[in-house]
Amino acid sequence: MKFAKFCALTLLAFSLNACSVYMAAHQPSQKNEALFKVGTSRDTLIAEFGVPVTSGMKNGKKYEIYRFTQGYSQGNKAARALVEGTADVFTLGVTEVISTPVEAINNGDLRVYEVTYDSNDCVDQVTILTPGTNTNAPQTNATPPNNQQAQPGVQK
Numbered sequence: 001m002k003f004a005k006f007c008a009l010t011l012l013a014f015s016l017n018a019c020s021v022y023m024a025a026h027q028p029s030q031k032n033e034a035l036f037k038v039g040t041s042r043d044t045l046i047a048e049f050g051v052p053v054t055s056g057m058k059n060g061k062k063y064e065i066y067r068f069t070q071g072y073s074q075g076n077k078a079a080r081a082l083v084e085g086t087a088d089v090f091t092l093g094v095t096e097v098i099s100t101p102v103e104a105i106n107n108g109d110l111r112v113y114e115v116t117y118d119s120n121d122c123v124d125q126v127t128i129l130t131p132g133t134n135t136n137a138p139q140t141n142a143t144p145p146n147n148q149q150a151q152p153g154v155q156k
Helices: 002-016 019-025 042-049 074-091 096-105
Strands: 054-058 061-070 109-117 123-128
Touching (some): 019 074, 019 096, 074 096
Antiparallel strands (some): 054 061, 061 109
16 A cells, blocks of 8 residues: 555656646747748738738838748747756756746747838748847848949950
């Protein structure tokens, strides 16, 4: 009878100690931010990032703001869960004191993009609005100037 109680308590202790493993396996998934480029269709953005948080008209063009959490790849999530689960087994759950807060902190990064569309509902301009990001330069559909080098003996 004492052995059965011991086994039940041990099983209960192990089942309650797997918080970080669960958290690692259920982190947000990685989104394809490369889709935020000139020429991408609006439907493609909605399929990848969901419904925009804001829509409207600005300077005669449709614009939308997308806000999402950039997560982790499936391989990254599986590796983290495996490492934390193994650590739980070898330390009898003691590592949960460290790994659970680490998983709570590392739960993806907030991303915010403003997208302007052309008349065909394709991306015309992308502006990164993510707080703390210093790359706030918009991407536009303007064609770059021709970088023609002067040829010797030819005047322009």
